[in-house]
Amino acid sequence: MTPPPGPVLVKICGLSTPETLDAALDAGADLIGLVHFPRSPRHVDLAAGAALSRRAAGRAGRVALLVDPDDALLDAVTALLDPDWIQLHGREDPARVAAVRARTGRPVMKALGIAEAADLARIPAYAEVAERILLDAKPPPGAALPGGNGHAFDWTLITRAGLAPGFMLSGGLTPATVAEAIAVTGARAVDVSSGVEIRPGEKDPARIRAFVAAARAGSRKSESAD
Numbered sequence: 001m002t003p004p005p006g007p008v009l010v011k012i013c014g015l016s017t018p019e020t021l022d023a024a025l026d027a028g029a030d031l032i033g034l035v036h037f038p039r040s041p042r043h044v045d046l047a048a049g050a051a052l053s054r055r056a057a058g059r060a061g062r063v064a065l066l067v068d069p070d071d072a073l074l075d076a077v078t079a080l081l082d083p084d085w086i087q088l089h090g091r092e093d094p095a096r097v098a099a100v101r102a103r104t105g106r107p108v109m110k111a112l113g114i115a116e117a118a119d120l121a122r123i124p125a126y127a128e129v130a131e132r133i134l135l136d137a138k139p140p141p142g143a144a145l146p147g148g149n150g151h152a153f154d155w156t157l158i159t160r161a162g163l164a165p166g167f168m169l170s171g172g173l174t175p176a177t178v179a180e181a182i183a184v185t186g187a188r189a190v191d192v193s194s195g196v197e198i199r200p201g202e203k204d205p206a207r208i209r210a211f212v213a214a215a216r217a218g219s220r221k222s223e224s225a226d
């Protein structure tokens, strides 16, 4: 996927209240992520997700975040949340990603866990079936969650691999580090959850605003350096 030129695309993930959703929308987030995964501190049930999705409609792209969903859950999420994107953050293989895309008719963002250069080899097969690849830190051993862990991976892995810039960079980003992450990787899209929280699951409007501002500033600096 060739990313459009222009400012970096910013996703704020794991929003679960109207107030913090409004903060992300008012800050200018391009995408908002709604996590439907009961073990997550950011989990929203389908009714809450539907209400938040309606609140965001027309103001940002709505990403329904699922982990190894079955078809019944896909159908319910599609019908109730009407997401603009479906993000798959589990062990879904490329065939499952293609099937999800076909069943829901929604573009799919597939998360891949990165810890070492060899992990990047999975990208081409997924890039064939997903509209966007989200590169996240591989969960540490024993982690309770497949994502949202607040861990960063070595961004130079991307630089050294000479990766085309159509990916979304994720994993442990914060307002303080996102500009450097953009400079190092050339990412044209970034994603954050823990880095804009006071505590797990509790988003901080001030940190959301700071993250969006820092990402936009970082992308302007990165573009002017090109």
Ligand SMILES: O=C(O)c1ccccc1NCC(=O)[C@H](O)[C@H](O)COP(=O)(O)O
Pocket (backbone or CB within 6 Å): 013, 014, 033, 035, 037, 040, 041, 042, 065, 067, 089, 136, 145, 146, 147, 148, 149, 150, 151, 170, 171, 172, 173, 191, 192, 193, 194, 195
């Ligand atoms: O955020 C969660 O709680 C979560 C739970 C289960 C699967 C995925 C999850 N988050 C996925 C995301 O897209 C996060 O924004 C991404 O992993 C980065 O998280 P963080 O390192 O906390 O910024």
